[in-house]
Amino acid sequence: MKILVTGATDGIGLATARMLVEQGHQVLLHGRNEEKLESVAKELGEENTERFVADLSKLAEVKEFAQKVVEEHDQLDVLINNAGVYSAPNVVTEDGLDIRFAVNTSAPYLLTKALLPLMDESSRVINLSSAAQQPVDERAMMGEAKVSDGEAYGQSKLAITMWSFELAKHVSPAIIAVNPMSLLGSKMVKNAFGTDGHDIKIGGDILCRAALSDTFADASGKYFDNDRGNFGDPHSDARDSDKCAALIQQLDAIIEE
Numbered sequence: 001m002k003i004l005v006t007g008a009t010d011g012i013g014l015a016t017a018r019m020l021v022e023q024g025h026q027v028l029l030h031g032r033n034e035e036k037l038e039s040v041a042k043e044l045g046e047e048n049t050e051r052f053v054a055d056l057s058k059l060a061e062v063k064e065f066a067q068k069v070v071e072e073h074d075q076l077d078v079l080i081n082n083a084g085v086y087s088a089p090n091v092v093t094e095d096g097l098d099i100r101f102a103v104n105t106s107a108p109y110l111l112t113k114a115l116l117p118l119m120d121e122s123s124r125v126i127n128l129s130s131a132a133q134q135p136v137d138e139r140a141m142m143g144e145a146k147v148s149d150g151e152a153y154g155q156s157k158l159a160i161t162m163w164s165f166e167l168a169k170h171v172s173p174a175i176i177a178v179n180p181m182s183l184l185g186s187k188m189v190k191n192a193f194g195t196d197g198h199d200i201k202i203g204g205d206i207l208c209r210a211a212l213s214d215t216f217a218d219a220s221g222k223y224f225d226n227d228r229g230n231f232g233d234p235h236s237d238a239r240d241s242d243k244c245a246a247l248i249q250q251l252d253a254i255i256e257e
Contacts, residue, residue: 008031
C-alpha cells in the first residue's frame with residue numbers, strides 16, 4: 001500500500017513509518033527538516049520511501065506539499081496525520097493562527113481535503129487525537145486569545161476529532177480519530193512533562209493497525225482510545241453536530257484565505 005505519514009522524522013511518526021516499511025509498504029515521509037528527513041529515508045530504505053519537506057505551521061507550505069503529492073501520485077491508500085506541536089517559542093504563526101491549532105488541526109484538515117481526489121472508499125485517513133480534549137475557543141484558534149500550552153493542545157486535539165467526525169459524514173475514505181496512548185515517550189512528551197513515557201512503539205503499532213487492520217474497516221467517524229484499548233467516546237462536543245459544522249466552516253475559511 002501507499003501510505004503518507006506526516007511528522008515522520010521522530011516520535012510516533014518515525015515508529016509508524018519504520019513498521020510500515022518493514023511490512024513492505026511504500027511510505028511517503030513528511031518532515032519539516034530536510035536533513036533529518038533524508039537521514040530517515042536512508043535508514044528506512046530509499047527504495048521504499050519518498051520525501052516531502054514542509055512546515056505545517058505555514059498554510060502556503062501545506063498547500064505546496066499537497067500539490068506535490070497530487071502531481072506525483074494518482075492514488076493514496078492511507079493518510080496518517082501524525083505531526084503535532086505542544087509548545088513553541090512563538091505561538092502565533094505568520095498566518096496569524098495559534099501554532100498548536102495550525103499544525104494539529106488546520107494543516108491536517110487542509111491536507112486531507114487536498115488529497116481526497118487520490119483516495120476512494122477503501123482508503124483511510126488516520127487523525128492523531130488525544131485523551132487531553134478541551135472545548136474549542138474560536139478566538140484561541142485564531143491566535144486572538146492567550147491560552148496555556150496544555151489548553152491549546154487539548155483544544156486542538158478536540159478540534160481534529162470534531163472535524164474527523166463531521167467530514168466522515170461527507171467523504172468516501174474512512175476518517176478515524178485515534179488517541180495513540182497518553183504519555184508515549186516522544187520528544188514532545190519529554191519536553192512538556194519531563195517524563196520518558198511509555199514505549200513509543202505502542203503508538204506506532206496502533207497507527208499501523210488503524211491504517212491497515214480489518215478491525216478499523218468500518219470505523220469511519222469513530223474514535224479509538226488506546227488508553228482503554230478500544231473504541232470509545234471523545235469529548236461530547238465531538239458528537240454535537242452544530243458545533244462540528246461551525247468548526248468546519250471556520251476551518252474552510254482559514255484554509256481558503
